[in-house]
Amino acid sequence: MTVRQRRGQLLVSASLAAALSAASLAFLSVPQHLAQDVGHGQRLHLSKMLPRSRRKLVMRSQAGGLKADLPPLLRLPRDQALWHLAGPTIAIAVLRTAYGVIDSAWVGRLGAAELTAMAASSFAFWVLLIIGEIASVGVHAVAAVREGAGERSMVGQAMVQGLWYSLFCSVLSTTLLPLVPAYFRLLGTVDGQVLRAGDTYLRGLVYGVFPLTASGVLASGFKGIAKLRPVLVVNLICVALNFVLDPLLIWGGMGLPAMGVGGAALATNTCALAATVISCYLLVRAGVPLLPAWPHLRTLKQITIIGLPMSLGGLLFTAVYVVLGRILSHAGTSNLAALGLGHRVEALAYTVCEGFGAAAATIVAQWLGAGRAEEARGAAGYASRVIAWVMVPFSVLMLVAARPMVSLFTSDPATISAAISYL
Numbered sequence: 001m002t003v004r005q006r007r008g009q010l011l012v013s014a015s016l017a018a019a020l021s022a023a024s025l026a027f028l029s030v031p032q033h034l035a036q037d038v039g040h041g042q043r044l045h046l047s048k049m050l051p052r053s054r055r056k057l058v059m060r061s062q063a064g065g066l067k068a069d070l071p072p073l074l075r076l077p078r079d080q081a082l083w084h085l086a087g088p089t090i091a092i093a094v095l096r097t098a099y100g101v102i103d104s105a106w107v108g109r110l111g112a113a114e115l116t117a118m119a120a121s122s123f124a125f126w127v128l129l130i131i132g133e134i135a136s137v138g139v140h141a142v143a144a145v146r147e148g149a150g151e152r153s154m155v156g157q158a159m160v161q162g163l164w165y166s167l168f169c170s171v172l173s174t175t176l177l178p179l180v181p182a183y184f185r186l187l188g189t190v191d192g193q194v195l196r197a198g199d200t201y202l203r204g205l206v207y208g209v210f211p212l213t214a215s216g217v218l219a220s221g222f223k224g225i226a227k228l229r230p231v232l233v234v235n236l237i238c239v240a241l242n243f244v245l246d247p248l249l250i251w252g253g254m255g256l257p258a259m260g261v262g263g264a265a266l267a268t269n270t271c272a273l274a275a276t277v278i279s280c281y282l283l284v285r286a287g288v289p290l291l292p293a294w295p296h297l298r299t300l301k302q303i304t305i306i307g308l309p310m311s312l313g314g315l316l317f318t319a320v321y322v323v324l325g326r327i328l329s330h331a332g333t334s335n336l337a338a339l340g341l342g343h344r345v346e347a348l349a350y351t352v353c354e355g356f357g358a359a360a361a362t363i364v365a366q367w368l369g370a371g372r373a374e375e376a377r378g379a380a381g382y383a384s385r386v387i388a389w390v391m392v393p394f395s396v397l398m399l400v401a402a403r404p405m406v407s408l409f410t411s412d413p414a415t416i417s418a419a420i421s422y423l
Contacts, residue, residue, distance in 0.1 A: 143224025148369025
């Protein structure tokens with residue numbers, strides 16, 4: 001990778017993050033005191049997540065033709081509420097994507113084998129993170145429903161249970177470490193240097209599953225109560241920290257030993273731990289108490305029921321790429337590297353969709369928590385129409401600018417050609 005390519009890659013990453021962060025802060029400055037009249041359409045039965053006393057209170061309010069108290073987000077017009085959440089959520093997701101971009105930029109300087117090892121390791125790591133996503137998705141839904149029902153004090157209880165879930169996922173991940181060599185054999189990876197680098201990188205990431213999933217759970221709590229400025233700030237800090245730690249841990253410096261590709265994994269884990277600690281502090285300041293509690297089976301079951309369907313879909317999606325990775329590895333390491341680069345390029349479009357999806361989930365769940373089914377349906381339909389139009393320019397970009405985007409990451413002609421074909 002040339003100096004020009006590395007500078008271009010880092011410049012693109014920094015520019016995207018800065019632009020979206022600025023836009024997000026603008027969205028977050030929207031006045032929260034705006035209110036709108038809510039129609040009295042068809043109601044949905046309140047979620048079983050609400051306590052019976054609150055359920056009866058809301059039902060009596062609806063029966064009498066009165067408005068239930070609404071959280072600030074639901075007082076905004078529909079379009080304003082969606083963009084108020086979607087903008088910062090997309091920026092946060094892009095910043096998280098920047099971890100991989102930064103890692104690729106620095107690891108790419110080690111050589112093609114190390115970059116290929118990162119791409120090969122990503123499939124297994126996705127599986128671990130998707131399992132952890134069960135907690136994030138479940139906590140997001142529970143937190144939003146509680147917020148819509150006016151019960152913010154109950155949000156912290158769900159998040160504490162989500163942290164227990166993260167710990168269980170971490171323990172499960174470490175028990176799978178003996179299967180790491182078998183995973184690379186399943187992919188059909190035969191190059192010795194790629195195998196050694198991949199084994200080191202993947203094992204390092206596995207040890208960071210707890211902070212990675214825990215930080216996701218805490219971020220989901222913020223999403224549920226529609227307070228995204230703290231999550232945005234935390235990710236800005238941690239991306240900057242990752243940018244500094246990567247070269248120090250990969251090549252050594254300031255008394256730290258050179259760890260090679262394992263240093264990139266350690267940098268990611270360190271940043272995730274920092275995000276977890278800072279998020280806990282900011283949540284308490286936001287009025288969400290995180291009181292210590294033992295695992296609560298009913299809440300853990302509730303989180304699983306909500307988050308499992310989404311995670312199963314993600315696991316199936318990842319399984320497709322594991323099979324594809326095995327096929328491509330037999331066609332040459334450049335094809336497997338191209339698949340990894342293609343993922344990083346298309347991740348922006350996926351991130352935008354994910355941002356709108358998370359925003360819609362918050363709005364819909366808060367409306368359901370408030371007992372307003374018609375408004376929930378309307379918010380979901382509006383979000384799906386908006387994202388369909390937003391994806392049009394991304395599709396055009398993939399068609400006309402594939403070569404310059406891929407060339408920012410590698411100068412290998414075979415890898416570039418295969419990545420363009422993939423996009």
